[in-house]
Amino acid sequence: xxxxxxxxxxxxxxxxxxxxxxxxxxxxxxxxxxxxxxxxxxxxxxxxxxxxxxxxxxxxxxxxxxxxxxxxxxxxxxxxxxxxxxxxxxxxxxxxxxxxxxxxxxxxxxxxxxxxxxxxxxxxxxxxxxxxxxxxxxxxxxxxxxxxxxxxxxxxxxxxxxxxxxxxxxxxxxxxxxxxxxxxxxxxxxxxxxxxxxxxxxxxxxxxxxxxxxxxxxxxxxxxxxxxxxxxxxxxxxxxxxxxxxxxxxxxxxxxxxxxxxxxxxxxxxxxxxxxxxxxxxxxxxxxxxxxxxxxxxxxx
Numbered sequence: 001x002x003x004x005x006x007x008x009x010x011x012x013x014x015x016x017x018x019x020x021x022x023x024x025x026x027x028x029x030x031x032x033x034x035x036x037x038x039x040x041x042x043x044x045x046x047x048x049x050x051x052x053x054x055x056x057x058x059x060x061x062x063x064x065x066x067x068x069x070x071x072x073x074x075x076x077x078x079x080x081x082x083x084x085x086x087x088x089x090x091x092x093x094x095x096x097x098x099x100x101x102x103x104x105x106x107x108x109x110x111x112x113x114x115x116x117x118x119x120x121x122x123x124x125x126x127x128x129x130x131x132x133x134x135x136x137x138x139x140x141x142x143x144x145x146x147x148x149x150x151x152x153x154x155x156x157x158x159x160x161x162x163x164x165x166x167x168x169x170x171x172x173x174x175x176x177x178x179x180x181x182x183x184x185x186x187x188x189x190x191x192x193x194x195x196x197x198x199x200x201x202x203x204x205x206x207x208x209x210x211x212x213x214x215x216x217x218x219x220x221x222x223x224x225x226x227x228x229x230x231x232x233x234x235x236x237x238x239x240x241x242x243x244x245x246x247x248x249x250x251x252x253x254x255x256x257x258x259x260x261x262x263x264x265x266x267x268x269x270x271x272x273x274x275x276x277x278x279x280x281x282x283x284x285x286x287x288x289x290x291x292x293x294x295x296x297x298x299x300x301x
Contacts, residue, residue: 048096258299
């Protein structure tokens, strides 16, 4: 069924045995059973959900086989017993092939975000958590997700509240394992763990600048969504990711120009620029002269 709303936006309802999805363009409006704000989907059917976004947090537990996700442009292959937590408002798609099964949990994070200690951890509800190392944290969260499924099936008195109590436990465990470096100073919350991750990301960039390196690549290395990583990187370095990478490549290029006799094509390639034209343009914008002129002035020193 579909109808027109607003500026000719088509509302689409996709019905399933245990509910339905309401889509308007890429925006999904998650529907919930009566008296709850949690929905759990079980599926063993091959299926693909196109790219979409919603206000709910989404948690995946793969039971058999594997499930492919792309979250904010970063791909994840989530295998049996692995867990993926997708933040609210993240653009994502999902596909599952033959001989696979999964549990998908969707819930509105308002209750959790109202808790003061969780609320004071910027990024907790903005980042992807991919649990796949078999650690105690991974195992505990997998077991809690299975317990949530059991509670949802039994639906005893106050079952929705019981589910949220387990969701609070899950985020508490995530905080303890991934965000233990948080330091609070008055109104300002400084995430020491972010500082460590951004520093590690800078080292990663410095080691891989000569490759085809994208924001998505480095955000995936950091374990953040591209949007949260971009904000954190700018806040802590003063550079946008693209500018920092370009600056690093230009520094390498200037070293090569003054200390070697490599051709311009080779200098561009070794410093990570895709073409001589791109290299020349970036170099001129930064230094006010061409690479050839720079070599003529400073070469041989």
